Amino acid sequence: MEQKSAWVEFKNECLTDKLFDVLVFLLIVLAVGVTFYPFMYVVSISLSSGAAVNKGLVTLFPVDFNLSTYKMVMNYKDLWVSYGNTFYYTIVGTFLNIVFTCLAAYPLSRKRFFLRKKMNFLLAFTMYFSGGLIPTYVVVTGLGLYNSRLAMILPVLVSAYNVMICRSAFESISEELFESAYLEGANDLHVLWKIAVPLIKPTLAVLTLYYAVARYNDFFSALLYIGKQNLQPLQLFLRRILLMASSEIMQSSGSATAASAAAQSTIQIRYVCIVLSMVPILCLTPFIQKYLVKGTMLGAVKG
Structure with missing residues (x-):
């Protein structure tokens, strides 16, 4: 039984x-x-x-396959200008983000740094309380950064959350390595770039991904600080097309293609712009998938 x-x-x-x-x-x-x-x-x-x-015939799959809208949009000069701006802000901004994040996190991870506790407190404080949008705007414009590329880089140069992640990674390195380097005559900069940074490459790869995605998707900073169209990133261009002026692409086609431009759907032009803006991310995703997994688990296991 x-x-x-x-x-x-x-x-x-x-x-x-x-x-x-x-x-x-x-x-x-x-x-x-x-x-x-x-x-x-x-x-x-x-x-x-x-x-x-x-006519509303499209539900899931393409109907009457046609690439004329892509040709029309890709002939629009402002699209490629905004693409170039986005690549500049993403590449240069991400590089500076990583450099200054390491420079901020390393001293905060060293116990012999006499301001360590106070600076860590101030760092955590900024995660919950900030000066607000208007004071930030006044500071940026007061420094003469309005309508400049630096306005897209300097105000978001360091993320407090990412500095904390990087600081934890530095703290996990054995103290004996640093002591041996100091005995050999190395200074703090040598220890940082020659020993500490190579040992936390997986963490830096994840932080690079975080910063790069944030840079690529950032349109609010451009909305505040960039008034010139030749400096605007792709996301702000896409916002303008989606909300305000998708007809400007049709008008830019010229009189020779006016008939074909008139046949295009305004919604279709908007969706083509969305697809073109996703191309870089779709191309990079297979190569950064492993870092996405690491980013999910980062800080989840303590031991």
């Missing part, structure tokens, strides 16, 4: 596990469908003909 009851209990547990697995699978399928359909819909709209889009 005991063996029979144990067998029944085992079968019930297996059935429960299977039901749980099926439920999880269905939830995953639902989540994938909810996130994938809008993306597929945008791509399908961008690849369909203007007549099919205007």
